[in-house]
Amino acid sequence: MRTRMPAQSDLTPPDASEIEAVIRPFLTLEGPLLPMLHALQEVYGYVPETAHAPLCAALKITRAELKGVLSFYHDFRACPSGKHVLKICRAEACQAMGATAMAERLLKKLGVDWHGTTANGAVTVEPVYCLGLCACAPAAMVDGKVIGRVSDTRLDVVLAEVGA
Amino acid sequence: MRIYVPRDSAAKALGADEVADALMVEAQNRGLEVEIIRNGTRGMIWLEPLVEIEKNGVRLAYGPIAPDDAAALLDGRVEALGSVEDIPFFARQTRLTFARCGVIDPLSIADYEAHGGLAGLKRAIAMSQDAIIDEVKLSGLRGRGGAGFPTGIKWDTVRLAHAAQKYIVCNADEGDSGTFADRMIMEGDPFTLIEGMAIAGIGCGATKGYIYIRSEYPDAIAVMSRAVEIARAAGVLGVDILGSGKAFDMEVRTGAGAYVCGEETSLLNSLEGKRGVVRAKPPLPALEGFLGRPTVVNNVISLATVPVIFAKGAAHYAGFGLGRSKGTMPIQIAGNVQFGGLFETAFGMPLGELVNTVAGGTASGRPVKAVQVGGPLGAYLHPDQFDTPFGYEEFDGQKALIGHAGIVVFDDSADMLSMARFAMEFCAVESCGKCTPCRIGAVRGVETIDRIAEGDAGAIALLTDLCEVMTDGSLCALGGFTPFPVMSALRHFPEDFAPHKEAAE
Numbered sequence: 001m002r003t004r005m006p007a008q009s010d011l012t013p014p015d016a017s018e019i020e021a022v023i024r025p026f027l028t029l030e031g032p033l034l035p036m037l038h039a040l041q042e043v044y045g046y047v048p049e050t051a052h053a054p055l056c057a058a059l060k061i062t063r064a065e066l067k068g069v070l071s072f073y074h075d076f077r078a079c080p081s082g083k084h085v086l087k088i089c090r091a092e093a094c095q096a097m098g099a100t101a102m103a104e105r106l107l108k109k110l111g112v113d114w115h116g117t118t119a120n121g122a123v124t125v126e127p128v129y130c131l132g133l134c135a136c137a138p139a140a141m142v143d144g145k146v147i148g149r150v151s152d153t154r155l156d157v158v159l160a161e162v163g164a
Numbered sequence: 165m166r167i168y169v170p171r172d173s174a175a176k177a178l179g180a181d182e183v184a185d186a187l188m189v190e191a192q193n194r195g196l197e198v199e200i201i202r203n204g205t206r207g208m209i210w211l212e213p214l215v216e217i218e219k220n221g222v223r224l225a226y227g228p229i230a231p232d233d234a235a236a237l238l239d240g241r242v243e244a245l246g247s248v249e250d251i252p253f254f255a256r257q258t259r260l261t262f263a264r265c266g267v268i269d270p271l272s273i274a275d276y277e278a279h280g281g282l283a284g285l286k287r288a289i290a291m292s293q294d295a296i297i298d299e300v301k302l303s304g305l306r307g308r309g310g311a312g313f314p315t316g317i318k319w320d321t322v323r324l325a326h327a328a329q330k331y332i333v334c335n336a337d338e339g340d341s342g343t344f345a346d347r348m349i350m351e352g353d354p355f356t357l358i359e360g361m362a363i364a365g366i367g368c369g370a371t372k373g374y375i376y377i378r379s380e381y382p383d384a385i386a387v388m389s390r391a392v393e394i395a396r397a398a399g400v401l402g403v404d405i406l407g408s409g410k411a412f413d414m415e416v417r418t419g420a421g422a423y424v425c426g427e428e429t430s431l432l433n434s435l436e437g438k439r440g441v442v443r444a445k446p447p448l449p450a451l452e453g454f455l456g457r458p459t460v461v462n463n464v465i466s467l468a469t470v471p472v473i474f475a476k477g478a479a480h481y482a483g484f485g486l487g488r489s490k491g492t493m494p495i496q497i498a499g500n501v502q503f504g505g506l507f508e509t510a511f512g513m514p515l516g517e518l519v520n521t522v523a524g525g526t527a528s529g530r531p532v533k534a535v536q537v538g539g540p541l542g543a544y545l546h547p548d549q550f551d552t553p554f555g556y557e558e559f560d561g562q563k564a565l566i567g568h569a570g571i572v573v574f575d576d577s578a579d580m581l582s583m584a585r586f587a588m589e590f591c592a593v594e595s596c597g598k599c600t601p602c603r604i605g606a607v608r609g610v611e612t613i614d615r616i617a618e619g620d621a622g623a624i625a626l627l628t629d630l631c632e633v634m635t636d637g638s639l640c641a642l643g644g645f646t647p648f649p650v651m652s653a654l655r656h657f658p659e660d661f662a663p664h665k666e667a668a669e
Binding site for chain 1: 173174177209210340343379383415417418419420421423436440455496498500501504505540570572574575578586590594
């Protein structure tokens with residue numbers, strides 16, 4: 001999420017040799033799968049389906065085991081997100097400062113639901129359960145950059161910046 | 165002139181990076197020789213970005229500072245708050261674990277050592293494994309992640325286990341709402357965690373460690389990863405720790421957005437590259453943990469507290485606290501409060517004093533309605549319970565828990581039925597799916613609370629029964645503790661569950 005994510009249009013799925021080059025540095029780790037998946041997502045913005053066979057071969061795991069892991073964790077995407085990812089905290093401390101109503105207004109304004117991407121592909125809105133910014137709630141994060149005491153006006157500035 | 169501008173996420177979220185940039189520009193405009201140090205936060209988040217300026221050995225605090233204030237600040241036209249140590253919120257604290265946080269440059273090992281760092285490790289290196297474990301036992305340190313299990317006993321189990329490879333795993337999957345102590349120490353004093361893990365490794369005979377940090381904390385991951393490299397280069401980690409001939413090294417690993425991975429067995433599965441499902445216990449992780457080998461799994465704060473215990477002695481640490489809750493606890497004050505932040509204090513302060521005096525009541529100025537202590541699995545406490553002293557057993561007696569010591573304050577606009585529903589909804593989203601009471605119970609819980617909201621008073625008995633099943637039958641704290649917020653909301657705020665409310669609309 002810290003790198004630029006490819007727009008949906010200029011997307012060609014990487015081939016096996018590209019995938020192998022990304023995952024190779026992690027082969028010597030104990031428990032290498034999550035570091036590999038994070039690396040793939042860092043490079044491509046999602047975990048391409050073309051990565052499944054090389055991952056299974058490298059780690060000697062079944063496709064079912066791999067799919068089990070991919071579907072378990074909220075972080076891993078099967079397809080690219082919008083150009084930017086806006087995470088809005090839904091947890092209790094932020095709720096205590098009005099986050100629920102603020103998030104509803106945001107989703108309505110963008111015309112998306114949680115996990116949805118705006119029609120122009122500019123931003124995907126994800127829920128997050130705590131960013132550890134509970135003493136300056138409500139909190140949000142845009143592409144890894146944290147924002148505290150978020151308000152409707154602050155969100156408008158963010159949306160303008162990401163072109164939503 | 166030396167200027168401190170915090171690099172802590174909370175400070176950054178309130179504009180600290182922009183303030184640091186503005187100060188640099190304005191200093192250049194004035195031809196001033198300044199050194200900007202990106203320290204951790206002192207924990208007074210309502211004052212962030214809190215800038216400190218050190219002149220002639222005196223360090224004065226200013227805050228909150230906006231980028232536009234940079235010029236005035238450098239020209240001496242901003243009134244100082246005095247020294248941080250004199251600000252009442254700070255002056256009342258007992259800082260042991262967080263003594264260096266916000267004071268030093270988090271990535272300067274020289275600064276760390278100048279402020280008492282590595283003294284504990286040097287002492288531990290000269291001790292036998294038995295003596296190291298005894299020191300931890302004597303300190304009375306209990307797991308700060310929430311369960312409160314005696315740390316020394318856990319370490320002893322791993323020490324006595326026979327295996328070619330043992331591990332120290334630091335649980336930095338701090339997912340509880342209202343908590344940020346782990347993040348704050350990792351961003352503000354990462355070497356104290358590394359030192360604590362090295363002492364644990366030496367004490368238990370483990371040569372390898374992992375810090376599992378949640379992916380929601382990119383700043384903490386960056387600081388921690390860099391700190392590990394620096395510690396390795398300085399010989400604090402590696403095959404020959406500080407020339408002792410003893411080996412310990414560690415890696416930083418990133419979680420992937422699953423709350424349940426804060427549960428230790430689920431975390432171990434995740435670290436192994438599997439689905440983060442909970443394992444049945446026994447076997448204990450201390451005997452069969454990471455890759456089936458003996459593993460200490462400790463919370464960040466437990467491990468980060470170890471250096472001060474060794475530097476100052478177990479008796480010094482155990483001298484603070486109340487009953488079986490020894491030492492200090494970094495209490496995280498959050499939500500609808502006037503003064504939010506981290507308040508490290510000896511166990512025993514009444515909850516009401518924390519909420520009304522330390523936190524200054526609500527930010528909205530409205531009356532306090534409820535306080536959730538211990539994250540999403542912690543109970544909602546009513547102001548009638550405000551005389552409860554902050555301690556493990558004392559909260560247990562109130563059918564509550566202190567957990568990781570986050571307290572989230574709500575004003576009277578909070579609807580407790582909605583909060584109970586959210587607790588069930590959260591459990592449903594985050595359940596690992598292994599045990600039925602949690603996987604199915606949480607979904608049924610949401611439905612049952614919706615029935616109550618629609619005026620079905622009979623569903624209250626059903627909800628109570630469901631919560632009993634979840635408490636008794638769940639494999640881990642996610643399903644087992646979700647009834648704490650649900651039942652406490654129902655017990656203390658029955659008016660929010662009364663049929664007339666929604667039915668009348």
